[in-house]
Amino acid sequence: MAKYNTVSEEFLEELRAVVGDEYVRTDAVTLDTYKTDEEKDERCFHLPDVVISPADAQEIAAVVKLCNKYLVPLTVRGGGTGITDGAIAVCGGVVLLMERLDKIIEINKEGMYLVAQAGVRTIDIQKAANEQGFLYAGDPCSAESCQIGGNMATNAGGNKAVRYGVTRNQVYAVQIVTPTGEIVDLGAPLKKCSTGYCMEQLVIGSEGTLGIITQVTLKLQPLPPYRLDLLAVFTYPVQAMSVVPKIIKAGINPTSIEYMDNANVRTTSRFLEFSGAPHADEGIYVIVTVETFNEDELDMKMEQLDAICEECGAIDVLEADDRIWAMRRNCLESVSLISKVCTTDDVVVPVDKMSDMVKFIIETVKKYPFPLRINAHIGDGNLHIVLCKLDLSDEEWESNLRRFTQEVYTYAYAHGGRLAGEHGIGAKKREFLEEFTPAGELELMRKIKRAWDPNLILNPGKVFNA
Ligand SMILES: Cc1cc2nc3c(=O)[nH]c(=O)nc-3n(C[C@H](O)[C@H](O)[C@H](O)COP(=O)(O)OP(=O)(O)OC[C@H]3O[C@@H](n4cnc5c(N)ncnc54)[C@H](O)[C@@H]3O)c2cc1C
Structure with a gap:
C-alpha cells in the first residue's frame, strides 16, 4: 500500500x-x-x-x-x-x-439520450425518462437510494439486464476528473465508433479507482406501452432454473427473469407484512416481466410463457402484482430480520451452468454453520448468495465464510464464471480477485492503475493492491 x-x-x-x-x-x-x-x-x-x-x-x-x-x-x-x-x-x-451534483442537464428527444450530473439518484433518471415517454433501462433494486455515478462506477446490473444489458450498455459518454485532477470527456452519443481506445468503458466498472465520474450521457429506449408480470411458483430450484433457456430460445425477449428461493419468500413476506404471499410456505418464485409495443404480441407471449412454466413443473402460474416485485426488491433488506451481520455474494456463471452452480452451492453449504438463501437475476446467470452470521463468533464466521467462498469461487471459475456479476470488488473481495484473476490480466490492470494514478490517490485498498 x-x-x-x-x-x-x-x-x-x-x-x-x-x-x-x-x-x-x-x-x-x-x-x-x-x-x-x-x-x-x-x-x-x-x-x-x-x-x-x-x-x-x-x-x-x-x-x-x-x-x-x-x-x-x-x-x-x-x-x-x-x-x-x-x-x-x-x-x-x-x-x-x-x-x-444532482442536476439533469438535458433530455434530447430526437437523439434519445439524457445528460445528467453523476450525483442524480437512479430513480430520478428513470422518472425523468418516463415523463418524456422513454425508458432508462438501468434498474438496480437499490434505484431509490443509489446514484447514477455509483451505478457507472460499479457497472451495476439489475432487473432489466436480460433484455437491455447492464449499466455499461446504457452509456454513450462520461465526464471524469482524472486521478491527477484533469477534467476529461470520454465517448459521444454515437451508435458506432472505432476511433481509438474505448476509454469510457474502461472507467465504467473501475469503482472510483481510475477517475471521479462527474457527468454521464445515457441512452434512452422507447417505452413499451404493454406490460405483464408473471409469477411462476416451483418446488425445486432446478425446475425454476430450467425455464430460462426455454424462454430465451422461444424469442420471448423478457425484460426480467428473477428468482427468489423459499427462504427469501418467507423472510420478505414477513418483512413487508404481506400475509397473502402465494405458496409462501414452500414456493420458489420466478418473476418474468414481458413488455411489448403490441397488445396481441403480449397475449401471445404470455400464452407461451404459461406453457413453458407448466412444462418445467410450476405448481402455479399467476399474474404478479407490485407486492411480488416489492418482495424481490427487499430480499437484501429483509435479512436484517434474521441477522445483523450477513454477506451477499454475487457470482456469475454462463446461463447454461446455473442449475449446476445452484446445486453445488446448496450441497456445499450443508458443511457450514450458516443458513443460506439465494436470490438471483437468473436471466443473466447472476446469483446472490446470502449468508447470515447469526450468533457465530467473529473467528468462526470469518474462517467458515472464507472456506465456503473459496469453494464456490473455485467451482464458478472452473465453469467459466467470475466472482462478481454486478456488485464489484471493493475492499471486500480484493484478495479473492487477486487470487482468481489470471496473472497476465491482473498485471495489465495494475499497469493501467499506476499509469493513470501515479500517487495512488483514488480509492486505495479497492479492487486489487496496486
Ligand atoms: C437493497 C440493495 C439492493 C441492491 N440491488 C442491486 C442490484 O439489483 N444490482 C446491482 O448491480 N447492485 C445492487 N445493489 C448494490 C448497489 O446499490 C450498487 O452497487 C450501486 O451501483 C452503488 O451505487 P451508489 O451510488 O450507492 O455507490 P456507492 O455505494 O456510494 O459507491 C460504490 C462504489 O462506486 C464508487 N463511486 C460512487 N460514485 C462514484 C463516482 N461518481 N465516480 C467514481 N466512483 C464512484 C465508490 O467509490 C465505490 O467504490 C444493491 C444494494 C442494496 C443495498
Missing part, C-alpha cells in the same frame, strides 16, 4: 478555499456517518479524516490536485448503497460526496 500523509491543518485550509467552509466537515458526527456504507460488520468500518461536498467538476478537479500535492487519499461516495465496502475510506483521508 502507498504511504500517505496525515490530513494537516494546511491541507484543510486549502480544501476550504476550494469548496467553501460549510462543505468541509471534520466534526465527529459527520465522520462517524461516513465510516461505512451498507456494511454492518464493525470490523470493516473506517473513519475518514474529512468529508467534503464539492459543487461541480471544477471544484472536484482542484480537490484532486490538492490530494496529490499533499499525498492524501480520496474515496468517492455516491448513494452509499454498495455492498463490497467500496465507499469506505479504508486508508482514511477524504471522503468526497457527490450529492451536490
Whole structure:
C-alpha cells in the first residue's frame, strides 16, 4: 500500500478555499456517518479524516490536485448503497460526496439520450425518462437510494439486464476528473465508433479507482406501452432454473427473469407484512416481466410463457402484482430480520451452468454453520448468495465464510464464471480477485492503475493492491 500523509491543518485550509467552509466537515458526527456504507460488520468500518461536498467538476478537479500535492487519499461516495465496502475510506483521508451534483442537464428527444450530473439518484433518471415517454433501462433494486455515478462506477446490473444489458450498455459518454485532477470527456452519443481506445468503458466498472465520474450521457429506449408480470411458483430450484433457456430460445425477449428461493419468500413476506404471499410456505418464485409495443404480441407471449412454466413443473402460474416485485426488491433488506451481520455474494456463471452452480452451492453449504438463501437475476446467470452470521463468533464466521467462498469461487471459475456479476470488488473481495484473476490480466490492470494514478490517490485498498 502507498504511504500517505496525515490530513494537516494546511491541507484543510486549502480544501476550504476550494469548496467553501460549510462543505468541509471534520466534526465527529459527520465522520462517524461516513465510516461505512451498507456494511454492518464493525470490523470493516473506517473513519475518514474529512468529508467534503464539492459543487461541480471544477471544484472536484482542484480537490484532486490538492490530494496529490499533499499525498492524501480520496474515496468517492455516491448513494452509499454498495455492498463490497467500496465507499469506505479504508486508508482514511477524504471522503468526497457527490450529492451536490444532482442536476439533469438535458433530455434530447430526437437523439434519445439524457445528460445528467453523476450525483442524480437512479430513480430520478428513470422518472425523468418516463415523463418524456422513454425508458432508462438501468434498474438496480437499490434505484431509490443509489446514484447514477455509483451505478457507472460499479457497472451495476439489475432487473432489466436480460433484455437491455447492464449499466455499461446504457452509456454513450462520461465526464471524469482524472486521478491527477484533469477534467476529461470520454465517448459521444454515437451508435458506432472505432476511433481509438474505448476509454469510457474502461472507467465504467473501475469503482472510483481510475477517475471521479462527474457527468454521464445515457441512452434512452422507447417505452413499451404493454406490460405483464408473471409469477411462476416451483418446488425445486432446478425446475425454476430450467425455464430460462426455454424462454430465451422461444424469442420471448423478457425484460426480467428473477428468482427468489423459499427462504427469501418467507423472510420478505414477513418483512413487508404481506400475509397473502402465494405458496409462501414452500414456493420458489420466478418473476418474468414481458413488455411489448403490441397488445396481441403480449397475449401471445404470455400464452407461451404459461406453457413453458407448466412444462418445467410450476405448481402455479399467476399474474404478479407490485407486492411480488416489492418482495424481490427487499430480499437484501429483509435479512436484517434474521441477522445483523450477513454477506451477499454475487457470482456469475454462463446461463447454461446455473442449475449446476445452484446445486453445488446448496450441497456445499450443508458443511457450514450458516443458513443460506439465494436470490438471483437468473436471466443473466447472476446469483446472490446470502449468508447470515447469526450468533457465530467473529473467528468462526470469518474462517467458515472464507472456506465456503473459496469453494464456490473455485467451482464458478472452473465453469467459466467470475466472482462478481454486478456488485464489484471493493475492499471486500480484493484478495479473492487477486487470487482468481489470471496473472497476465491482473498485471495489465495494475499497469493501467499506476499509469493513470501515479500517487495512488483514488480509492486505495479497492479492487486489487496496486
Ligand atoms: C437493497 C440493495 C439492493 C441492491 N440491488 C442491486 C442490484 O439489483 N444490482 C446491482 O448491480 N447492485 C445492487 N445493489 C448494490 C448497489 O446499490 C450498487 O452497487 C450501486 O451501483 C452503488 O451505487 P451508489 O451510488 O450507492 O455507490 P456507492 O455505494 O456510494 O459507491 C460504490 C462504489 O462506486 C464508487 N463511486 C460512487 N460514485 C462514484 C463516482 N461518481 N465516480 C467514481 N466512483 C464512484 C465508490 O467509490 C465505490 O467504490 C444493491 C444494494 C442494496 C443495498
